[in-house]
Amino acid sequence: MTIPVQHQYADDLRHCYGCGKNNQAGLQIKTHWDGREGKATFVPRPEHIAVPGYVYGGLLASLVDCHGVATAAASVAPPGQAIPRFVTASLHVDFLRPTPLGPELELRAWIKEQRGKKIVVQVEISTLDQVRVQGEVVAAPMPKTMGEEPKPAPTK
Secondary structure: OOOOHHHHOOHHHOOOOOOOOOOOOOOOOOOEEOOOOEEEEEOOOHHHEOOOOEEOHHHHHHHHHHHHHHHHHHHHOOOOOOOOOEEEEEEEEEEOOOOEOOOOEEEEEEEEEEEOOEEEEEEEEEEOOEEEEEEEEEEEEOOHHHHOOOOOOOOO
């Protein structure tokens, strides 16, 4: 299997709660790019519950987000070079039917279009042979200022 997209980001940019290799408390989403499509699997844990038997929608939105952004980044990376870090410019999620808690989720993503530097990605989450969630992510290259230390808020 290929190295996950998120493991190919620069080491100091691998802290994302959803997909960061350096965030042991995070979800550890791992996207694999085959040149046409991003693919991943994820098994929700018991604490990802909404109501008994079903996955929390916020978790599903996080999966759409991180998988979509990673797919965008992988789609523009020259072969054999580091994958650039992208961030979310826009996120839209449609919950088509309840997602059961327990079975493995299958994530698929593909590029819909490129608008300048921004990339529009379509994402689907399926389980038990049914698409449960559809989403669209607009991903943009990470601003250079995000790689800098945040400045303290001014005091009054």
